[in-house]
Amino acid sequence: MQEPTFLILTALAAGAQHGYGIMTDVARISDGRVRLRAGTLYAALDRLKADGLVTGDKEEIVGGRLRRYYRITDEGTEELAAEVRRLRANAAVAASRLGLAGGTA
Amino acid sequence: MTRMGEIEGHCTGRPGAREKWYRWLLALYPRDHRREHAEEMVGVLLAAAGAALVPGPRPAAWALRLGQDTVDSADLIAGALRIRGRMTLKRIKRARWLSRTARDQRWRDALAVVSVVAPLLLLVAALAEFSIPQVAASSITGHPHWRLDTYISASDLPLAVGAPAVAVLALLRRRRSAALVAVATAIGLIVVEADPAIGGYASPAVAFSILLAGTAAAALQLSPGPERGLAVLTGRGAALVGAGGLILGGFSVGGIAWLGHQNPQLGFTSFNSEVAGLPADLLIAAVLVGMAVFCLRTPVSRRVLVLLAIPVLPYAFLWQEKLAGDLLGPLGAAPGVIPSTIPLLYLPPLILACLIVAGTRLARHRSAGRTRQVRSRAAPAGPRGAVRA
Numbered sequence: 236m237q238e239p240t241f242l243i244l245t246a247l248a249a250g251a252q253h254g255y256g257i258m259t260d261v262a263r264i265s266d267g268r269v270r271l272r273a274g275t276l277y278a279a280l281d282r283l284k285a286d287g288l289v290t291g292d293k294e295e296i297v298g299g300r301l302r303r304y305y306r307i308t309d310e311g312t313e314e315l316a317a318e319v320r321r322l323r324a325n326a327a328v329a330a331s332r333l334g335l336a337g338g339t340a
Numbered sequence: 341m342t343r344m345g346e347i348e349g350h351c352t353g354r355p356g357a358r359e360k361w362y363r364w365l366l367a368l369y370p371r372d373h374r375r376e377h378a379e380e381m382v383g384v385l386l387a388a389a390g391a392a393l394v395p396g397p398r399p400a401a402w403a404l405r406l407g408q409d410t411v412d413s414a415d416l417i418a419g420a421l422r423i424r425g426r427m428t429l430k431r432i433k434r435a436r437w438l439s440r441t442a443r444d445q446r447w448r449d450a451l452a453v454v455s456v457v458a459p460l461l462l463l464v465a466a467l468a469e470f471s472i473p474q475v476a477a478s479s480i481t482g483h484p485h486w487r488l489d490t491y492i493s494a495s496d497l498p499l500a501v502g503a504p505a506v507a508v509l510a511l512l513r514r515r516r517s518a519a520l521v522a523v524a525t526a527i528g529l530i531v532v533e534a535d536p537a538i539g540g541y542a543s544p545a546v547a548f549s550i551l552l553a554g555t556a557a558a559a560l561q562l563s564p565g566p567e568r569g570l571a572v573l574t575g576r577g578a579a580l581v582g583a584g585g586l587i588l589g590g591f592s593v594g595g596i597a598w599l600g601h602q603n604p605q606l607g608f609t610s611f612n613s614e615v616a617g618l619p620a621d622l623l624i625a626a627v628l629v630g631m632a633v634f635c636l637r638t639p640v641s642r643r644v645l646v647l648l649a650i651p652v653l654p655y656a657f658l659w660q661e662k663l664a665g666d667l668l669g670p671l672g673a674a675p676g677v678i679p680s681t682i683p684l685l686y687l688p689p690l691i692l693a694c695l696i697v698a699g700t701r702l703a704r705h706r707s708a709g710r711t712r713q714v715r716s717r718a719a720p721a722g723p724r725g726a727v728r729a
Contacts, residue, residue: 253380253384254380254381254383254384255383255384255387255388258384258388272411272412272415272416273381273384273385273388273412273415273416273419274412274415274416274417274418274419274420275415275418275419276384277373277377277381277419277423278418278419278422278423281373281423281426282426285426300379300380300382300383301379301380301383302380302383303377303380
């Protein structure tokens with residue numbers, strides 16, 4: 236799973252969000268390291284929707300503009316959980332080999 | 341009000357230059373995507389642009405905003421390309437007419453045979469670039485002029501590199517890689533021949549090479565591969581194909597192989613009628629007719645004939661030019677020669693390829709209709725059937 240995908244799913248794991256909310260949340264989660272832009276975000280959302288990992292939620296009009304919310308699906312949650320397990324296992328091995336605290340392997 | 345709300349509030353009136361620019365860029369997106377997401381994307385873009393505003397000296401802030409706008413614009417374009425690329429891939433996967441065409445066993449076998457023959461002919465065409473078959477032909481006919489041509493120009497490269505690679509990969513059963521290289525060879529030829537000074541697309545030899553590389557690519561991609569092709573080819577068929585390829589290559593592939601240097605006024609010697617004159621014309625015609633007749637025997641070989649006709653159609657122009665030169669004298673003075681033009685060279689093969697696809701689709705629809713009829717007859721006839729039973 237690519238990092239932007241991982242971060243978008245992570246952002247949505249806390250609850251449904253609109254596009255701009257996802258962008259700001261991703262920046263917050265990654266500590267400002269990943270800054271999604273609209274083109275990248277909507278291309279990713281388009282793909283995630285096609286893959287069934289994300290779906291559209293409610294819509295509202297704010298300031299005369301459409302705001303659409305997105306939420307993670309059950310399949311998306313499973314996919315994200317699997318990725319977390321994979322990353323955690325890899326990180327544990329890496330930490331153990333580096334002799335860092337917290338390594339378990 | 342949130343930052344987004346503030347920006348949105350500003351933008352509810354007459355759209356500003358930035359919004360217009362974003363909308364203009366959003367036109368790059370597919371219509372369905374635009375209909376669903378354009379409004380929210382504009383809102384997000386304006387909100388992000390507003391959040392990126394940094395107070396400071398005017399030139400610095402202006403430069404920063406310009407940089408942000410440029411990155412946003414590039415990102416929008418990249419996003420549009422990604423979505424369009426994905427849609428195209430999906431469409432290709434969905435439109436399975438190619439694979440359905442190839443699903444017909446007879447077409448699959450025919451394509452498999454062509455996946456053997458086309459790379460072989462392509463290799464012969466490449467060898468002809470270095471006059472290797474011509475030298476062999478000259479040694480047979482006793483012609484003294486042909487020498488091994490070791491000069492490689494840029495226009496020779498696609499064929500000189502691509503054709504052996506296709507043949508070797510096909511031989512090593514790397515079917516898909518061979519198909520990719522064949523596509524690259526066709527594209528390479530199209531690119532290098534774009535310069536009219538080199539000869540351009542109106543040369544029958546160029547048309548032959550481009551269409552042959554394209555046919556090889558299609559056959560390699562859509563068929564089970566050369567292994568199956570060799571299994572389908574009988575010993576006699578393989579011998580005929582080999583002999584045909586060598587004769588066609590030795591005596592004819594490439595304009596120079598037949599016609600010598602075509603401009604004696606510039607001091608070149610015209611080799612008309614010398615390498616292999618009228619007897620070679622008749623031999624080539626006999627080989628082509630012989631192969632065509634041989635191919636009429638079975639449904640698979642008839643399909644092979646149709647597929648090979650795609651690259652061989654421009655070959656007819658080469659042949660009639662040579663025939664006219666051999667019968668009536670130097671090329672420029674030969675009356676009755678049909679001048680090769682791009683529409684004449686490329687349209688008939690294109691029409692033929694379209695007819696193959698359309699014909700197979702029609703046949704498939706008819707076959708599906710017949711299957712439905714048979715199934716409906718075989719199915720229980722409802723209450724009336726029950727009464728009969």
